[in-house]
Amino acid sequence: MPRIRNRWSHDDENPGSMFHELVVLPTLNPDIARPEYHNTTGPVIYPQPRSQQLANGILMTSGSTLSSGEQPQGHVAVLPPESLSTTSVVDEPANKDDDRLFYLEVTLERIEQTFTTRGPGKPKIITENKLGPKLALLKLSRAEIVREIYSVHGLEDRYVAGPVAGPPFRISCKGFTGGQKKAPTIRLNDEWSTMIDRLSTSKSSVDTVQIILAMKDLEPYKDHKRAASPDPLEETTYGTNVPSKDSYSAVQRAIGHKITQLKSDWPCAKHGQCYIDTDGEHIALSRFRLNAWASAMAGDKNLLSTDPPPHELLLEWRGSRSVDVPTPKPRGRQGPHLISASASGGSDIGTIFATIATPFVKSLASMAVASLAPTSPSSSHRLSSPPPAFEDELTSCLTAFASARKLSITAISSAQEGLEGAAYTPDIMGEVLPTRIQELTGLAEGHAIALHKFAREWCGKVDAKRARRA
Numbered sequence: 212m213p214r215i216r217n218r219w220s221h222d223d224e225n226p227g228s229m230f231h232e233l234v235v236l237p238t239l240n241p242d243i244a245r246p247e248y249h250n251t252t253g254p255v256i257y258p259q260p261r262s263q264q265l266a267n268g269i270l271m272t273s274g275s276t277l278s279s280g281e282q283p284q285g286h287v288a289v290l291p292p293e294s295l296s297t298t299s300v301v302d303e304p305a306n307k308d309d310d311r312l313f314y315l316e317v318t319l320e321r322i323e324q325t326f327t328t329r330g331p332g333k334p335k336i337i338t339e340n341k342l343g344p345k346l347a348l349l350k351l352s353r354a355e356i357v358r359e360i361y362s363v364h365g366l367e368d369r370y371v372a373g374p375v376a377g378p379p380f381r382i383s384c385k386g387f388t389g390g391q392k393k394a395p396t397i398r399l400n401d402e403w404s405t406m407i408d409r410l411s412t413s414k415s416s417v418d419t420v421q422i423i424l425a426m427k428d429l430e431p432y433k434d435h436k437r438a439a440s441p442d443p444l445e446e447t448t449y450g451t452n453v454p455s456k457d458s459y460s461a462v463q464r465a466i467g468h469k470i471t472q473l474k475s476d477w478p479c480a481k482h483g484q485c486y487i488d489t490d491g492e493h494i495a496l497s498r499f500r501l502n503a504w505a506s507a508m509a510g511d512k513n514l515l516s517t518d519p520p521p522h523e524l525l526l527e528w529r530g531s532r533s534v535d536v537p538t539p540k541p542r543g544r545q546g547p548h549l550i551s552a553s554a555s556g557g558s559d560i561g562t563i564f565a566t567i568a569t570p571f572v573k574s575l576a577s578m579a580v581a582s583l584a585p586t587s588p589s590s591s592h593r594l595s596s597p598p599p600a601f602e603d604e605l606t607s608c609l610t611a612f613a614s615a616r617k618l619s620i621t622a623i624s625s626a627q628e629g630l631e632g633a634a635y636t637p638d639i640m641g642e643v644l645p646t647r648i649q650e651l652t653g654l655a656e657g658h659a660i661a662l663h664k665f666a667r668e669w670c671g672k673v674d675a676k677r678a679r680r681a
Contacts, residue, residue: 219243309350313384313410314419315343317363321426326644326663339364348420349411353403360422370432375399378432381423382406386413391421460628462509463621469505472516486520486528494528502619598676605630608637612665616658626652626662641667 217227217235221243226232236244319339325332343363348356357372360380372378376398383394387409397403410420459467477496479485484496496504507521508514519525599607605627613623629651630640640648640663649659 310347311349311411312345312418313348314345315348315359315363315422316419317341317343317360317422317424319364319424319426323644323646326660345418349407353397353400356403360424364424366429369434370429371434373432378424378428382420383423384410384413384420385417391423394421394423460625462624465509466502466505466621469508469516470501473501473504473508476516488519494525499617499619500524500528502621506620596676597680598673604637604673605635608640608666608669611669612662615665616661618658622654626654629653637666637673638670641670 215228216225217231218225219240227236232245317340319341321337321339322334323337325335341363343359346359351359354372354374357378357380358367361367361370370378379396379398381391381394381396383389383391387394389395395402395406397406473496474484477484477486479487479493479495482493482495484501485493486496487493494500503524504520507524508516514521520528609623609627609630612618613620633651635651643663645656645660645663648654648663649656652659652662654662
């Protein structure tokens, strides 16, 4: 690379190096320095290279003079300070436009428990995406933007925004680094103020903001306030769990009325509620027995609350009494001891012999009856009950489930109504998730899971019966 010669006189046509023209000559020899470089207030204009000056025909030679208003040749024209624009060379950031509108796109994340043949599986995240209206986000506070997020998915009546912080949500838009996976989480007012500053500097083409909200984070922000009825004598109808007579069917209301009558007609000073027969026997009336008795009364208008319960209920209750005659507790290794002769006032040999011989005599009698009974030509194993008709499968399955889980008739009747409304059968209940069964039946979560498993096993048994009878 050839070495550049620097200029040290007016006659030298060599423009020299930039450093020489800008620094050396104005400092050490200002007489030969170019006049435009003495201006310390305006912008410094660099000279054009010699080849460009020769090509443009503007090379300044020795002895050249400048007329009034002319600029020195060989250089880019230097504007006087008064003609310079007041606009800065560096672009200033645009002012924040508070009226700028953004679409609000809200993604709601729900966690759903999955189930496999071996039990509960890995939870799955289900997303629901909805687009809201255009909003002036730069004018909204943190609490206001949270309410707008709720309203997109219809949650504004169920959840509220925290007074100081929360609920947390993630926000992103086009041009932000990280995308939705690494989107910043907004919880505090200061974090939202920072996000407003970032949104104000985004490109004008950005008109949509993505919000990600997780349902698991909304539990602490539930709105527990209920709107009171203006009339104190009316029932409160607002809310999801407010008791109301309209929440129960006509059959359920009739059963509840019958239960009230039974409690009034069958009190017991010892046990609270009992059915007392003509012999003075007490049969405790639990809530399950009251439900069964009241259901029978609701189905038979001729059955009054003062009448005895149906015969089949009495047989069932007497087989599992809840008020039994107290028996002596076992003592020692040999069980309860016999009452001594001195305590009874004497020894009765005949009574003791009868007590010992009675079980032996009953055993002999049962063996004799069995030997005299005619033998069945069928196989030794007991035949199973016939499978139910296809249209009765749901009723039979729910009845068996209620018997196994000790559920009330009212709960099973309500569950059957929900399942029949959705055209569910036992084989379908074994294939859907327990959460769906819980929504249709209104059962507790544990009962819904048990019904899901029970329906699958019940269908297997019914299919086996049909295969044997085919």
